[in-house]
Amino acid sequence: MSDEPLPPPVPNPEAGRTTARTAAVIPAAGRGVRLGPGAPKALRALGGTPMLIHAIRAMAASRAVSLVVVVAPPEGAAEVKTLLDAYALPDRTDFVVVPGGETRQESVKLGLDALPPGFDIVLVHDAARPLVPVDTVDAVVAAVRDGAPAVVPALPLADTVKQVEPAAAPGEPEPVVATPDRSLLRAVQTPQGFDRATLVHAHETVTDDVTDDASMVEQLGRTVVTVPGHEEAFKVTRPLDLVLAEAVLARRRLNDGF
Numbered sequence: 001m002s003d004e005p006l007p008p009p010v011p012n013p014e015a016g017r018t019t020a021r022t023a024a025v026i027p028a029a030g031r032g033v034r035l036g037p038g039a040p041k042a043l044r045a046l047g048g049t050p051m052l053i054h055a056i057r058a059m060a061a062s063r064a065v066s067l068v069v070v071v072a073p074p075e076g077a078a079e080v081k082t083l084l085d086a087y088a089l090p091d092r093t094d095f096v097v098v099p100g101g102e103t104r105q106e107s108v109k110l111g112l113d114a115l116p117p118g119f120d121i122v123l124v125h126d127a128a129r130p131l132v133p134v135d136t137v138d139a140v141v142a143a144v145r146d147g148a149p150a151v152v153p154a155l156p157l158a159d160t161v162k163q164v165e166p167a168a169a170p171g172e173p174e175p176v177v178a179t180p181d182r183s184l185l186r187a188v189q190t191p192q193g194f195d196r197a198t199l200v201h202a203h204e205t206v207t208d209d210v211t212d213d214a215s216m217v218e219q220l221g222r223t224v225v226t227v228p229g230h231e232e233a234f235k236v237t238r239p240l241d242l243v244l245a246e247a248v249l250a251r252r253r254l255n256d257g258f
Contacts, residue, residue, distance in 0.1 A: 025111035029100030054130030153229035
């Protein structure tokens with residue numbers, strides 16, 4: 001991990017302007033209680049390697065990404081930096097570790113604050129999505145470069161979805177109030193990509209508690225578009241997800257011969 005200043009943006013003679021560079025912010029400060037007791041979710045082992053390292057490598061696999069900012073638990077930045085130093089990461093990508101906040105929104109904002117000038121495209125990626133393919137990352141970056149202020153990878157829903165009246169107490173029956181047309185619904189993944197100025201403005205403006213950064217941009221009235229997601233970009237949240245991730249990783253290693 002280099003402590004030297006990042007190089008200036010590369011001039012693009014054809015466009016007569018600076019080529020947009022891409023940075024990825026990975027919030028990894030959560031505890032991941034649904035996976036059970038133990039290490040924070042991002043540090044759980046997948047194929048013998050922490051999920052966080054897999055997620056970082058997934059971002060760095062894209063040649064468009066030249067900087068990855070990892071947002072660590074508030075008191076765990078030194079530990080995460082040591083972790084990154086212990087694993088082989090691409091030399092062409094710079095890596096920075098910063099302490100996070102109490103919420104995901106706070107952590108992403110702290111990651112944005114750590115970005116140096118010259119990065120006009122920002123990806124925000126869940127550390128708990130360690131197996132996102134590089135083609136998905138590249139598709140998100142390309143859509144932002146083509147002018148979209150916010151881009152999310154998304155998949156059609158396989159299951160019928162019901163809107164319900166929440167139960168008064170856990171475990172009680174919940175009345176169904178509507179059945180949305182699932183052809184109009186998508187399951188959203190990460191990395192989500194943004195024009196940097198748009199995302200910074202969203203974090204400075206929106207104070208509501210949201211589940212993803214694209215929702216903040218929506219509240220600004222800006223357009224959010226989707227690109228095709230991938231079934232292997234699922235979120236590792238529960239123990240069964242970890243079993244599936246191990247199977248996917250084992251298949252990849254078999255196919256790649258390592």
